[in-house]
Amino acid sequence: MAKPADSRTDVGPDIAAVAGLLGDRTRATMVKSLVADRAMPASELAALAGVSRPTASEHLARLVESGIVTVERCGRHAYYRLAGPEVADALEALAVLAPIHPPRSLRSSHHLDNLRHARTCYDHVAGRVGVAIADVLQSRGLVKRTAQTLELDVPLWQDQRPLEIDCRPWLKGRRPAIRACVDWSERRHHVAGGLASAITGRLFELGWIMRPREGERVVKVTDEGVDGLVQTFGLSVPLLKAEPVADDHDLASA
Incomplete structure (x- = not known):
């Protein structure tokens, strides 16, 4: 007969509940497909996961109920996206512990190389390029490592203003301006938070990075x-010149 749960451990976050949801391969595939920070319809998520539309809808309903995914309705259509950057950060942390699927073709090998070089982790740059940017921010003292995470040097940032970004708007609100996010491919930290999102947005705006294919996480550094x-x-x-290899392999199967 199983022993009842100790009341001292049966409190706080229910990690097992979230682990159970993401432990299903279909749900994990759909959630991973949403890390590119874009809304997707159930039909597209169903195709990526290799299941029928009704099956996908059942899984998505559970993800919405749990708060991992949100749904936005536009007329008869419903679009799903991650509930927020904290979900993407949790997935990236889990990816550090997860085994890497060995590539089964040259195409999938190219895609994995592209992801490792440069990708978005929700709304900030990750991979070798993202980690390199984080290293520079720390070496210049703009960001300092603390015992727990990263801390922004506001006066120094405002004095240098990389990419002409004012950090002050990101000091307000619930989301941290800057913090560490473990990079699953580099096993080191890239920067996350509101300011990291602003940096990434600025890189896209300047045309310094681009997505070879719309909706994917892989990004390419342009000549500019x-x-x-x-x-x-x-x-x-x-x-920077590590060119992404053209492929049509979907992110969900990488």
Whole structure:
């Protein structure tokens, strides 16, 4: 006969409930597909997960009920997206512990290489390029590591203003301006938070990075981006010029 749960441990966050939801491969595939921070219809998520539309809808209903995914209705259509950056951060942390599927084809091998080079983790840059940017921010003292996470040096940031970004608007609100996010491919930290989102948005706006395919996490550093990132952050040209290999392999199966 099983022993009843100890009341001292049966309090606080119910990790098992979330683990149970993400432990299903279909739900995990759909949630992973939403990390690119875009809304997707159930039909597209069903196709990515390789299940029928009704089955996908059942899984999505559970994800919405749990608060992992939100749904936005537009007329007869429903679009799903992650509930927020904290969900993406949790998925990235889980990915650090998860085994990597070995590539089964040259195409999937290329796609994995592309993800490792540069990708978005929700709304900030990750991969080798993201980690390199984080290293520069720390080496210049703009961001300082504490015992728990990262801390922004506001006066120094305002004095230098990388990419002409004012950090003050990101000091308000519930979301941290800057914090560490463990990078699953590099096993080191890239920067997350509101300011990291602003940096990534600025890189897209300047045309320094682009998505080879709309809706995917993989990003490519453009020729203008190589020059700009070398001048702004002192990143190395060989790192930035690692060209993503063209492929049509879907993120959900990488």
